[in-house]
Amino acid sequence: MNDGRAIRAQHGVPAAPGGACPSIAAERLVKTYRRGAERIHAVDGVSLAIEPGEFVSFIGPSGSGKTTLINILGCLDNPTSGRLELCGRRIFEEGAALGESKLTDIRREMFGYVFQKFYLIPTLTVRENVMLPFVFYKKPGAEREVDRILELLGIADRRDHLPGEISGGEMQRVAIARALVNKPRILMADEPTGNLDVARSEEIAGILKDLNTKEGLTIVLVTHNMALARTARRIIELRDGKLHTPA
Amino acid sequence: MIGIFHIAYKNLLRKKTRSVLTVLGIALAAWVLTSLLGFNRGYQNSLNKDIDNLGYQMLVTAKGCPYEAATLMLKGGTGLRYMNASIVDSIAAQPEVESVTPMLMQAVFDPNKGESGGISAYLGVDPATFPRMKGTLAMKSGAWFTDPAAREAVLGYEAAELEQREVDDMLLIPDLDVEIRVVGVLDRTGTQDDGTIFMPLAAVQEIFGQAGELTGIGIKVKPEADIAAFEERMYRLPDVQVVSLSQVRNTIMTLVSTAKVMVFSIAIIAVLISVVGVVNTILMSVMERRQEIGILKAMGAKARDIFKLIWLETVILCAAGGVVGSALALGTAKLTEVFIRGVLPFAPSGGLVAIEWTLALFTLGVVTLIGILSGLYPSWKAGSVRPLETIRSEVE
Ligand SMILES: Nc1ncnc2c1ncn2[C@@H]1O[C@H](COP(=O)(O)OP(=O)(O)O)[C@@H](O)[C@H]1O
Numbered sequence A: 001m002n003d004g005r006a007i008r009a010q011h012g013v014p015a016a017p018g019g020a021c022p023s024i025a026a027e028r029l030v031k032t033y034r035r036g037a038e039r040i041h042a043v044d045g046v047s048l049a050i051e052p053g054e055f056v057s058f059i060g061p062s063g064s065g066k067t068t069l070i071n072i073l074g075c076l077d078n079p080t081s082g083r084l085e086l087c088g089r090r091i092f093e094e095g096a097a098l099g100e101s102k103l104t105d106i107r108r109e110m111f112g113y114v115f116q117k118f119y120l121i122p123t124l125t126v127r128e129n130v131m132l133p134f135v136f137y138k139k140p141g142a143e144r145e146v147d148r149i150l151e152l153l154g155i156a157d158r159r160d161h162l163p164g165e166i167s168g169g170e171m172q173r174v175a176i177a178r179a180l181v182n183k184p185r186i187l188m189a190d191e192p193t194g195n196l197d198v199a200r201s202e203e204i205a206g207i208l209k210d211l212n213t214k215e216g217l218t219i220v221l222v223t224h225n226m227a228l229a230r231t232a233r234r235i236i237e238l239r240d241g242k243l244h245t246p247a
Numbered sequence B: 001m002i003g004i005f006h007i008a009y010k011n012l013l014r015k016k017t018r019s020v021l022t023v024l025g026i027a028l029a030a031w032v033l034t035s036l037l038g039f040n041r042g043y044q045n046s047l048n049k050d051i052d053n054l055g056y057q058m059l060v061t062a063k064g065c066p067y068e069a070a071t072l073m074l075k076g077g078t079g080l081r082y083m084n085a086s087i088v089d090s091i092a093a094q095p096e097v098e099s100v101t102p103m104l105m106q107a108v109f110d111p112n113k114g115e116s117g118g119i120s121a122y123l124g125v126d127p128a129t130f131p132r133m134k135g136t137l138a139m140k141s142g143a144w145f146t147d148p149a150a151r152e153a154v155l156g157y158e159a160a161e162l163e164q165r166e167v168d169d170m171l172l173i174p175d176l177d178v179e180i181r182v183v184g185v186l187d188r189t190g191t192q193d194d195g196t197i198f199m200p201l202a203a204v205q206e207i208f209g210q211a212g213e214l215t216g217i218g219i220k221v222k223p224e225a226d227i228a229a230f231e232e233r234m235y236r237l238p239d240v241q242v243v244s245l246s247q248v249r250n251t252i253m254t255l256v257s258t259a260k261v262m263v264f265s266i267a268i269i270a271v272l273i274s275v276v277g278v279v280n281t282i283l284m285s286v287m288e289r290r291q292e293i294g295i296l297k298a299m300g301a302k303a304r305d306i307f308k309l310i311w312l313e314t315v316i317l318c319a320a321g322g323v324v325g326s327a328l329a330l331g332t333a334k335l336t337e338v339f340i341r342g343v344l345p346f347a348p349s350g351g352l353v354a355i356e357w358t359l360a361l362f363t364l365g366v367v368t369l370i371g372i373l374s375g376l377y378p379s380w381k382a383g384s385v386r387p388l389e390t391i392r393s394e395v396e
């Protein structure tokens, strides 16, 4: 596995005491689901570190635990056991998790999330959908940031359209824009091209790559598409909830 | 910048039909509620006005059923019983009595009236006491009678319109072939007096061959008198029926209260149904949007943000329903009046349904409060959706 320190040095991100931000450190993460009498280890002892500015992709067959893992790393879900640190701050350690309101703050400030489904509100325009996070979380300069992101993702000319009037690729760009307006440090993308054709998928891949190189955004991508996974600088393979270092 | 109100409003537009139907449900409840309250107020007012306009607090009639008497007094009627005029003096002699006015009511079927004929009511009144007692009656034109036995008539406002007569015109009493001269026309009062033809008592007695007979005696009681004791004494008089207005008022109110209870039950049921409708609609939309709510939470919305959003949606629905319902009630007050008039055993002649802005606002307030309360549960439920909901449902 890659050494986090090396990457940090490579990208010129200064190391801070207790770990630079945003860095994710996970140790022996386990997530167990119960299905009837059966126990499913969706994530089974995963240890890894994601450094600032990295573009990591998780790949693996369906059911290998990618979604479960990225949700734990993104502070959307708690592991059954193990340890999780974000920027040196303890999120979860052996049964004790941060309170929900602190987690909300962390999600707000650190993460942007993109999913396979876009979850756009059909009666709001593209611009209004992108602005949605600010309804709950007022920030000065929000309007300008929204317009900047719309421009950045090439959907500025679609700003006054409703989601039903634009293509699937454009809808996913809107969803990415919405995930980015809060200026997150890390973008968590779970199968973001799952609903798109090859051409649109490549467009999204290009956008993610640009965001990583030009904006310095840390990106964690989940996919079962090898071509898309290759957009990332680092590919981590999962099999049955365990890391599977590729040959 | 967009606010939470904008989002709530746009969310409601997503299932337009459902939102509109819910609003209609609430509007219906608000409509029923406003109309009922308006009726409650209007009826009481009109009844009091009718009774005040009578100018007397007690009416003596020949023995008969009290409801008939009430109808007779306020509405006029046929099938009359008579009493001898000699009783007037004995009543006037009572210490509590300020003044009395004898009356003789005669009703004649007029085949030329309206489309299929109608009843003309002639009320013989005492020119010396009646106009004084009925201070609220005002002349539109002309004056009261020139002579206590003159063959003259003063027409109520509507009677004049119906008969198409003005001052100095002649009026024919059908069947009897008697012509009388119109000497006055009254202003509109909004009471039964509008449809009455007033004549001197002596003239009516003579023309209709009822010399010395009366159908009613109005009694004005002295302000300081003990009315209850006086009523008690009057009830003991033989062969006559004494109706006091407080008694009439009570009788009518009792009759009406049955109808009121019914309408009130309908209003409560309508409100309950609409509350269930609102809760159902909002719960449904919360269920449909679980994943989306999860996303909002992942985006940094707190439980109380989501609570506020869903609550606002509920309140908007209810307030919209309240506005529509109150407006509907204001707009259909006349129609409601016609309907209620058809249903009630007795209705006073004034407006039955008094719906004002204050009442409409009150209903709006009530309905909005209902929204605020019924939104609590769905909003709490939505607020407790976990951000993970989003992804978990994707797995399944
Ligand atoms: N909420 C859940 N309850 C029970 N089992 C679950 C739940 N979520 C995921 N799983 C199981 O955990 C395993 C990993 O799922 P997931 O993380 O979604 O894999 P992937 O995203 O790689 O397809 C699967 O066997 C899945 O059925």
Ligand SMILES: [Mg+2]
Pocket (backbone or CB within 6 Å): A066, A067, A068, A191
């Ligand atoms: Mg998955």
